[in-house]
Amino acid sequence: MTTFDNTLYADGALIVGAGLAGLFTALKLAPRPVTVLSPKPLGTGASSAWAQGGVAAAMGEGDSPHAHAQDTEMAGAGIVDHGTAEGVTAEAVARIEDLARWGTPFDRDDFGNFELGREAAHSANRIVKVEGDRAGWAIMQAIIAQVRRTPSIRVVEGITALSLARENGRVVGVYCRKLGDRYSEPIFVRARATVLAAGG
Ligand SMILES: Cc1cc2nc3c(=O)[nH]c(=O)nc-3n(C[C@H](O)[C@H](O)[C@H](O)COP(=O)(O)OP(=O)(O)OC[C@H]3O[C@@H](n4cnc5c(N)ncnc54)[C@H](O)[C@@H]3O)c2cc1C
Structure with missing residues (x-):
């Protein structure tokens, strides 16, 4: 500059x-x-470092971005934009994979698959986490290192x-x-x- x-x-x-x-x-x-x-x-x-619960993405077997969008719209009770919900949920898996590639140590099972939790209004297990409740902090540490x-x-x-x-x-x-x-x-x-x- x-x-x-x-x-x-x-x-x-x-x-x-x-x-x-x-x-x-x-x-x-x-x-x-x-x-x-x-x-x-x-x-x-930045509030990103405080996020605790994890990040939602339809990456489990039998789950789909459309089901994720439907849950989101139902939970929003009339204030969720349909196109935005479909667009964000369609991209979610690829963006989680970006974060993992950039070094976020998401919780995995013994086979290396993401461990998926269920929260709030989700009808399927689709929350990826880091050490339980450290997702925001861990994502920010990984992404800051990548930025540097x-x-x-x-x-x-x-x-x-x-x-x-x-x-x-x-x-x-x-x-x-x-x-x-x-x-x-x-x-x-x-x-x-x-x-x-x-x-x-
Ligand atoms: C306690 C807590 C728990 C949460 N838990 C979860 C969760 O489990 N799962 C989940 O998905 N989401 C969760 N969230 C929400 C999530 O953290 C936010 O949606 C997300 O982090 C927003 O990211 P962001 O980059 O848009 O904003 P932020 O991370 O807030 O970043 C905003 C940036 O803009 C900067 N800024 C602000 N004003 C100006 C200005 N005038 N000029 C220049 N820069 C400015 C700030 O300093 C900061 O750097 C939680 C939020 C909180 C607070």
């Missing part, structure tokens, strides 16, 4: 947020250059985004400020593409 007149130029895409969503996106975009903004040091300030091994990803810590920057109706980056420095002049981070992954 280069600086000019309170403007930083992010090479390639800019990702706002360094939880699982932001870091996963950065890894998926590699080797394209990416800048990730993280207000706190990597691994802190990936030269195309630049992480900028200590900066928080304030608003989107627009030009001619298009998003061209974000206005930011150093974390905790409420009175400093906002910095404009310009980027060709901006991904918001700042949590829910």
Whole structure:
């Protein structure tokens, strides 16, 4: 990233947020250059590290992404978008495999298969875990290590985004400020593409 007149130029895409969503996106975009903004040091300030129960994916025998989507819609009682539920559940197994490939030590049985638990409104065993209740922490440790091994990803810590920057109706980056420095002049981070992954 280069600086000019309170403007930083992010090479390639800019990702706002360094939880699982932001870091996963950065890894998926590699080797394209990416800048990730993280207000706190990597691994802190993100709820991803607190997730305990595990991650749901229809990977058990007889299970299917469609059944997973149906359970999700039923549990949502009218507020779940059908297309999103079908899309997310269709991708879930492949994304768990990505996390495993990047070093997440998911719980396995003696044959190396994922151990699948059942939780909440799921009608099948489809929750993958790490040491019982350490999934979020373990996934974040694995993915942070992978990010640090990936030269195309630049992480900028200590900066928080304030608003989107627009030009001619298009998003061209974000206005930011150093974390905790409420009175400093906002910095404009310009980027060709901006991904918001700042949590829910
Ligand atoms: C206690 C707890 C238990 C949970 N258990 C489970 C579970 O068992 N299974 C499950 O699937 N899910 C669980 N969840 C939910 C899950 O953790 C979240 O859905 C997921 O981690 C969200 O990931 P994320 O990357 O979108 O957000 P986060 O991990 O919250 O990351 C957001 C990132 O954006 C940054 N950010 C925020 N605002 C700004 C800003 N203005 N500028 C720049 N950066 C910003 C944050 O600092 C952080 O780096 C749990 C959540 C909690 C809190």
